[in-house]
Amino acid sequence: MKIRCLFFASLREKMQTSEIELEMESGTAKDAADRLRLLHPGAAPDFDRLAIALNERYCKPDAELRDGDVLAFIPPVSGGGM
């Protein structure tokens, strides 16, 4: 299955791209994150402090993935005023 992975803010800069397509047999959001850690060891520690969204909704690390899913890796957010 193909999983579209999106990166934002500092993580986008460390990954040097805003998205990657992962090819996986099966697995969870955490499995996808672990694959990305191996692909980009420099960004690996960042994955410990991220939230994950599956198809635009926050999800748990054990969420099962399906072909065509969009997985977003969300650093701590900082919207709004000061």
Add this chain to the structure above:
Amino acid sequence: MIRIQAEDFSIDETVRMLRKTGAGAIVTFTGAVRETSHEGKPVVSVEWDAYEPMALKIFEAIRREAMEKFALLDVSITHRKGKQAPGENLVLIAAAAAHRRDAFHGCKYIMDEIKQRAPLWKKERLADGSERWIEG
């Protein structure tokens, strides 16, 4: 109304829109770019990154929650994207209710929830040339 936009917003226009609900109280919160960073260094600009489709969904969810919890008649949420200089507007929350207490509490609830849940990030550029993402 729920919006993420590069251009500035009009507080008057938003309040005028919410007035149509017949509300007795309309509370607005405006967030702006500060002149200085947390360490007191001069800020030149802030620039936004957003997961826009998800942020809009979360704004809508927060809007609905607030309307239900505080008996609000209407809510408007506007967040800027792009780049802004100190003093410029960043965010506008407006909450309309029959009475002031609900409007104040509703407005605060919306802002607090946006800060915790909406996938938006600001990068601060300082006068000394440094820049950094504000995360968390």
